[in-house]
Amino acid sequence: MPSPPDAALRATLDWLRKQPSLRYAEVRFVDTRGERLRVRDGRPEQVTAEASRGVGIRVLGAKAWGFACSPDTSEGALLAAANRAVAIARASDAVSRAPVVFPGQAAARGRYETKLAIDPFTVPLEDKLGALDAPVRALRAGDARLASAEAWMDWTRQDKRLLSTEGTDVTQSFTFGACGMHVFARGDDGESQRRSYPTWQGGDGFQGGWERIHALDLGAHADRVKDEALALLVAPPCPSGQRTLLLESSQVALQIHESCGHPTELDRVFGSEISLAGGSFLQPHLLGNLRYGSPLVTLVADSTRPGGHGTFGWDDEGVPAGTRPLVDRGLFVDYLSSRETAVRVGRASTGTMRADGWNRPPIIRMINVSLDPGEAGTLEDLVADTDDGVLVATDKSWSIDDLRLNFQFSCEIAWEIKHGKRTRLLRNPFYTGITPRFWGSCDAVCGADDWRLWGVSTCGKGDPIQSMHVGHGAAPARFRDVTMGSAS
Amino acid sequence: MSDLLSLARDVLSEAGEAEAEIYLCVAERGCARFAGGELGQHMQLSEPQAVVRVAHGRRVAEAVTSRIDREALVLAVHETARAARLVPEVEGFPGFAGAGGATGETPPRYAESTATATPEDRVERLVPALDAIRAAGLVSAGMLETSRSSHAIATTHGCARSHDATIASFRVWALETPGAGGAAGYGGHLHRDVRALRVQEEAERAVRICKDSIGPVSLDEGTYDVVMEPEAVTELCEWLAAIAFGAPEVEQGTSPMAGRLGERITGDTVDLVEDPCDASELGFGAPFDREGTRKSRVPLIEKGVARAVLYDRTYAARLGAASTGSALVPGGIGPTSLAMGAGAAESVDDLLSGVDRGLYVCRLHYVNGFLEPRRAVMTGLTRDGCFLVEKGKITRPVGNMRFTDSLLEGLARCDGMTRGRKAIPTWWSDVGAFVAPAVRIRALRFNGRSQEGWR
Numbered sequence: 044m045p046s047p048p049d050a051a052l053r054a055t056l057d058w059l060r061k062q063p064s065l066r067y068a069e070v071r072f073v074d075t076r077g078e079r080l081r082v083r084d085g086r087p088e089q090v091t092a093e094a095s096r097g098v099g100i101r102v103l104g105a106k107a108w109g110f111a112c113s114p115d116t117s118e119g120a121l122l123a124a125a126n127r128a129v130a131i132a133r134a135s136d137a138v139s140r141a142p143v144v145f146p147g148q149a150a151a152r153g154r155y156e157t158k159l160a161i162d163p164f165t166v167p168l169e170d171k172l173g174a175l176d177a178p179v180r181a182l183r184a185g186d187a188r189l190a191s192a193e194a195w196m197d198w199t200r201q202d203k204r205l206l207s208t209e210g211t212d213v214t215q216s217f218t219f220g221a222c223g224m225h226v227f228a229r230g231d232d233g234e235s236q237r238r239s240y241p242t243w244q245g246g247d248g249f250q251g252g253w254e255r256i257h258a259l260d261l262g263a264h265a266d267r268v269k270d271e272a273l274a275l276l277v278a279p280p281c282p283s284g285q286r287t288l289l290l291e292s293s294q295v296a297l298q299i300h301e302s303c304g305h306p307t308e309l310d311r312v313f314g315s316e317i318s319l320a321g322g323s324f325l326q327p328h329l330l331g332n333l334r335y336g337s338p339l340v341t342l343v344a345d346s347t348r349p350g351g352h353g354t355f356g357w358d359d360e361g362v363p364a365g366t367r368p369l370v371d372r373g374l375f376v377d378y379l380s381s382r383e384t385a386v387r388v389g390r391a392s393t394g395t396m397r398a399d400g401w402n403r404p405p406i407i408r409m410i411n412v413s414l415d416p417g418e419a420g421t422l423e424d425l426v427a428d429t430d431d432g433v434l435v436a437t438d439k440s441w442s443i444d445d446l447r448l449n450f451q452f453s454c455e456i457a458w459e460i461k462h463g464k465r466t467r468l469l470r471n472p473f474y475t476g477i478t479p480r481f482w483g484s485c486d487a488v489c490g491a492d493d494w495r496l497w498g499v500s501t502c503g504k505g506d507p508i509q510s511m512h513v514g515h516g517a518a519p520a521r522f523r524d525v526t527m528g529s530a531s
Numbered sequence: 532m533s534d535l536l537s538l539a540r541d542v543l544s545e546a547g548e549a550e551a552e553i554y555l556c557v558a559e560r561g562c563a564r565f566a567g568g569e570l571g572q573h574m575q576l577s578e579p580q581a582v583v584r585v586a587h588g589r590r591v592a593e594a595v596t597s598r599i600d601r602e603a604l605v606l607a608v609h610e611t612a613r614a615a616r617l618v619p620e621v622e623g624f625p626g627f628a629g630a631g632g633a634t635g636e637t638p639p640r641y642a643e644s645t646a647t648a649t650p651e652d653r654v655e656r657l658v659p660a661l662d663a664i665r666a667a668g669l670v671s672a673g674m675l676e677t678s679r680s681s682h683a684i685a686t687t688h689g690c691a692r693s694h695d696a697t698i699a700s701f702r703v704w705a706l707e708t709p710g711a712g713g714a715a716g717y718g719g720h721l722h723r724d725v726r727a728l729r730v731q732e733e734a735e736r737a738v739r740i741c742k743d744s745i746g747p748v749s750l751d752e753g754t755y756d757v758v759m760e761p762e763a764v765t766e767l768c769e770w771l772a773a774i775a776f777g778a779p780e781v782e783q784g785t786s787p788m789a790g791r792l793g794e795r796i797t798g799d800t801v802d803l804v805e806d807p808c809d810a811s812e813l814g815f816g817a818p819f820d821r822e823g824t825r826k827s828r829v830p831l832i833e834k835g836v837a838r839a840v841l842y843d844r845t846y847a848a849r850l851g852a853a854s855t856g857s858a859l860v861p862g863g864i865g866p867t868s869l870a871m872g873a874g875a876a877e878s879v880d881d882l883l884s885g886v887d888r889g890l891y892v893c894r895l896h897y898v899n900g901f902l903e904p905r906r907a908v909m910t911g912l913t914r915d916g917c918f919l920v921e922k923g924k925i926t927r928p929v930g931n932m933r934f935t936d937s938l939l940e941g942l943a944r945c946d947g948m949t950r951g952r953k954a955i956p957t958w959w960s961d962v963g964a965f966v967a968p969a970v971r972i973r974a975l976r977f978n979g980r981s982q983e984g985w986r
Contacts, residue, residue: 086619086620087618090591090618091593091861091862092592092593092595092610093596094596094597094607095596095597096597096598097577107573108573109573109574109650110573110574110575111575112575112576112577113577114579114597114598114599124575127575128575130650131573134573134649134653134654135563135654137654138570138657139569140568168614168617168618169617176619190784191782227784229784233790234905235785235904235905237785311710312710313566313709313710314566314670314672314706314709314711315567315672317566317706317709317710317715318566318672318674318702318704322708322709322710323710323711324982326710402577402578403576404574439901440899440900440902440910441899442898442911442912442933444896444897444914444931444933444981445897446711446712446981448981448982449912449933449979449980449981449982451933451935453902471903473910475933477982506674507576528935528978530902530908530935
């Protein structure tokens, strides 16, 4: 881990402790470095090394918060930033009516580090580019209609040190990765179809090392991916109507993200995110009362699962990682919350406050929000158990209303299912629904063998926007009477 | 010469035999974010960013760092030079920009009053707006931001440019409830000078729309003639920018412009131009891009005909075109100052007068344009004001609805635009804004109602 400027951090915290107007303060050092690699059609489209380092300071005055930051980590610069944070809190105090209620938290101490076998930052750049170049060439080979192919690999190492006036002192070191590929096939009529592996770009993240790249084995999937892209060029559009819908695992993850993860964020519930993302239909009077889904639907927030994109030791308010059900056998039972918001519903924080870097304040973010596996066996068992339906895979577009109720997602590919068998491919499928009605129609969830933990690298929230790593575990699932259509 | 430009040129002297390019940007943002009638997040955000590119012949590597000091930048140049030796050649890479190229007047983009705004200044400007919304019995949310940024670019071929900008923006919601839905109204304004920000007027607009939105009726799915405010139009244009105008999407074949330059792709009322040099109050773009290429006006769609796409230096060289100065920070190619041409209608009321039965849409939410990019099929929802229009007049509020339609086919049915236009900040670029009039589109397809029947 890069050395945090310990003396400067402590001096800043000591200075903040002496400010009589402050009720709380935290000083958060963040050092992030990364690597973004893209190979497109045989050429390096992007070879970028990233580095970012600085300190964020959040203070709670008599009534309101203030936040300031500095890329200069010297003691003088941090004291100046602390001064700015205090001045901002004072300026806001002057016009605030109700003081922020901020319950205390036991001091946290310790260290968290991503478990990995091979440090990706020790792997030579040539090996990484080679691991992307070979599958790209395979994706383009054999048919002139394979118009363009791309493979990507992202690595991020983020080291954090959090000190607070409550005595919290925690150090964390994360290693995030993401890797995948896609190909575009183009027909003579201008039709263009994309197929991706392992899923849509941005949904293929993990916490771990280079060993995960070996496990993905891009090259082994190239033939299937390009064959499907070519087949989609001549596939009929997905018919419109009410259908039995099967979602493969990564699409269930996307469904969880948009229709469970976001609406359970308690800051949205209270209207704090109106300026970008909107509110939530999951208002406090529904807590413990709303049937969110069928009894097969149990959704759990878990920041402890190894390898998860939303796994950590402590959040950015010093709350330790934990596991809490959000939906228990269909019943809505909890929120993703912070210390400030949880107390408003009479609960303790679920420990979800995170900032995406040193120059942003922490806000409530998803951790790993996952659907518990069910008892429907494998995806092929589920197909065999379906008389008439449509199986869709790999998200292509996503849209949901400002309360997280009306959603519409389109996917790269669909298969019609008749009498327990996949029959023909269908192109440009989309499905739409209302969140609790949709989850209420879930009548099968596949088992642990087909359950997989996915990672979203680019979850956007906040204003100015912050991009966060979050995780979703999911097995394929089946939903009845879903409205489907085609974008063709 | 700016301090940043001096630093960049100084560091370039350390590049040795390699070609190098350094883009530096330092932004300081003061963001007073409010919700539930309170200042919940009031922030000072520093956003320093250096983009260092080094090339050995056509082998190119890049580093992006937040550390803008000589020692860190020299290290970045040396490490990037090492990385560049290890990567394959980039087909078509033409080298970094030289000292020549287009010149021109630098459009006005800076106001000292914005650059020096303090937390107290922001609070002082906000308070009357928060009070007005509270006095109306409604709940406020939004943000008032004052930001200043300095940009500089230098290359070992002699390119040297710098630019300073300020942006003051105000976005405000008046809400029936603080997060549970119900009626909502929006107002917003963008200006380089915080003193010109229309805080009170936009808050009053938000209140008016919110109050008019109380008690919505539910409409059937189907096609409706629609009058959209500029905020809704620019959200659609943002998605068109993402899928249509960049050379990579054209080369890949996924853009609706691919293979169709010179063809009519939408209605003849539609002009879309990348206009970064607009010197009026609607202009916010920087005069050069991340590679130092001087930006110029690029007509993309003229009277409905696809005319041009946007390039950086590498794509331009590879595809036989000239760079349009469209290399984005930190990467990618696209517009920062997309502007839709104005029409002849004097006002939104004029557009409404031509609607027998349709919708007046103030904003859109969560539009997505990846459904079928070749046709620019998009879906999204209305938000913060949707009204039924009957016989040319707004008659009642409508619950939010989902549309799914091809934007290009929709714009082919556009038969009215206002003379007045508005600048709306793009959510991905802090130095750009899109400009649009209000438009009238016939027979837009709506396939869902937002929140009906879930309980």
